[in-house]
Amino acid sequence: MDLILTNTATGQKERVYADDGKTLRFYCCGPTVYGPAHIGNFRTFTIQDVFRRTAETLGLKTMHVRNLTDFDDKTIRRSQEEKKSLITFTDYWKNKFHRDCEALNNLPPHIEPSALAHIPEQIDLIQGLMDKGLAYQAGDKSVYFRISAYESYGKLSGLKIEDRKENADGRLNADDEYAKEDFSDFALWKAWKPEDGPNKWDSPWGPGRPGWHVECSAMSMKYLGESYDLHSGGVDLLFPHHENEIAQSEGCTGKQFVRHWFHLAHLMVDGAKMSKSLGNLYTLEEIEAKGFTAEELRYVLISGHYRQSLNFTLDSLGAAKSALTKLRKFKSLLEKHAKNDGEEEGEFGVFGPAMEAMADDLNVAKALGQLFTIVARLEKNPEKICSATAENFSKTIYALGLKLEEPKNQSEEELVPVEIQQLAEARWQAKLNKDWAEADVLRSKITEAGWTIKDSKDGFEILKS
Ligand code: AMP
Ligand code: ZN
Numbered sequence: 001m002d003l004i005l006t007n008t009a010t011g012q013k014e015r016v017y018a019d020d021g022k023t024l025r026f027y028c029c030g031p032t033v034y035g036p037a038h039i040g041n042f043r044t045f046t047i048q049d050v051f052r053r054t055a056e057t058l059g060l061k062t063m064h065v066r067n068l069t070d071f072d073d074k075t076i077r078r079s080q081e082e083k084k085s086l087i088t089f090t091d092y093w094k095n096k097f098h099r100d101c102e103a104l105n106n107l108p109p110h111i112e113p114s115a116l117a118h119i120p121e122q123i124d125l126i127q128g129l130m131d132k133g134l135a136y137q138a139g140d141k142s143v144y145f146r147i148s149a150y151e152s153y154g155k156l157s158g159l160k161i162e163d164r165k166e167n168a169d170g171r172l173n174a175d176d177e178y179a180k181e182d183f184s185d186f187a188l189w190k191a192w193k194p195e196d197g198p199n200k201w202d203s204p205w206g207p208g209r210p211g212w213h214v215e216c217s218a219m220s221m222k223y224l225g226e227s228y229d230l231h232s233g234g235v236d237l238l239f240p241h242h243e244n245e246i247a248q249s250e251g252c253t254g255k256q257f258v259r260h261w262f263h264l265a266h267l268m269v270d271g272a273k274m275s276k277s278l279g280n281l282y283t284l285e286e287i288e289a290k291g292f293t294a295e296e297l298r299y300v301l302i303s304g305h306y307r308q309s310l311n312f313t314l315d316s317l318g319a320a321k322s323a324l325t326k327l328r329k330f331k332s333l334l335e336k337h338a339k340n341d342g343e344e345e346g347e348f349g350v351f352g353p354a355m356e357a358m359a360d361d362l363n364v365a366k367a368l369g370q371l372f373t374i375v376a377r378l379e380k381n382p383e384k385i386c387s388a389t390a391e392n393f394s395k396t397i398y399a400l401g402l403k404l405e406e407p408k409n410q411s412e413e414e415l416v417p418v419e420i421q422q423l424a425e426a427r428w429q430a431k432l433n434k435d436w437a438e439a440d441v442l443r444s445k446i447t448e449a450g451w452t453i454k455d456s457k458d459g460f461e462i463l464k465s
Contacts, residue, residue: 342386
């Protein structure tokens with residue numbers, strides 16, 4: 001069974017394949033780590049996870065790279081406000097992001113490069129564009145991409161240069177237009193300004209930092225090659241971010257940057273765009289505080305078609321809860337009958353129609369519909385269940401990224417008191433600051449209160465002693 005996906009570059013449904021015949025190489029634009037990711041961000045990351053899981057279930061080997069944007073205007077400004085170094089500040093939010101991804105059962109990317117750790121690669125890319133006359137240093141010492149020298153600018157979004165309005169994302173300098181040759185040119189290197197504080201790096205153009213678009217071109221090509229299979233992000237990144245990535249990469253290498261573009265529509269809340277000012281922006285933590293699980297949230301996030309925006313409501317979490325209860329009940333039924341040896345026809349046996357829907361432009365809504373029809377049929381005829389049914393069910397559930405574990409009830413899993421959680425967060429922060437004495441004091445307080453901290457690479461777990 002082939003995996004078919006709409007390619008934004010052509011507007012057509014196309015087969016997803018590994019150009020080198022071995023590994024499907026794909027890149028997803030990652031989070032900006034200056035605060036908790038919201039559930040809209042997680043709709044994008046979770047559907048990208050379903051994409052990867054489906055590709056793997058259909059037999060493709062994958063190489064998944066997703067970056068961490070750990071310097072930009074927002075991270076720099078917030079770290080200064082909190083009087084923390086950029087690394088300490090962004091490490092905290094990286095860890096929080098990783099914990100949320102794990103709770104949502106999103107597979108970690110094979111490589112997760114951080115922009116801060118790849119400044120030389122970004123400088124090299126800018127130098128390549130300078131050498132080709134596609135970039136110039138302006139009077140404000142920043143370096144800009146010269147759009148007028150790059151003919152095919154706009155081919156992904158279909159936007160003409162004349163249509164290009166000032167950036168909606170606020171990521172360019174406010175006074176760019178006074179320095180640039182042309183209003184449309186975008187920043188590749190931003191000259192240092194006093195408000196950037198200590199956050200500056202040396203370059204052939206003086207101190208400063210790379211512009212945001214450069215990191216994804218430089219890091220994706222480093223790990224996936226100058227030409228690779230697929231690139232993904234939320235629909236807001238199509239223009240100008242992805243358009244600029246194409247211009248930078250193809251301008252530098254002269255080769256096709258990416259063959260397949262995979263864009264995901266946004267999550268809305270109660271019919272409106274999610275935004276801080278409307279007060280309708282949720283995080284995973286807030287959803288859990290309302291009594292729902294990360295798996296219930298995952299179910300809601302993946303259940304609409306990725307090409308249509310999804311309207312999130314708290315009621316949809318209630319519906320997810322009952323859908324997951326049904327699937328768990330079915331899983332127990334399967335476990336009872338899985339001892340009966342047996343074969344099923346086709347690649348995914350009775351679950352073939354569900355996997356066909358997944359393979360056809362990642363139609364998760366249709367796949368879930370098929371899944372429940374098959375489940376209802378087998379519940380009426382459990383004698384038809386055999387070991388192969390259980391195996392094929394597991395494959396389908398893997399593609400969806402559901403675990404279907406019994407939810408722990410509160411008596412089994414003692415809730416961690418807020419004071420202990422705060423002590424543990426403060427200890428983690430002290431560790432990041434390399435303040436070992438403070439970290440030890442905080443650990444003792446936690447131990448005295450009857451709790452134990454277990455550290456891992458990316459964070460910590462609080463357990464009852
Ligand atoms: P950011 O951390 O802002 O760079 O965004 C991380 C990812 O989330 C990007 O792929 C964005 O396109 C995506 N994104 C942002 N807002 C939403 C939303 N409301 N719904 C779905 N995806 C979103
Ligand atoms: Zn990107």
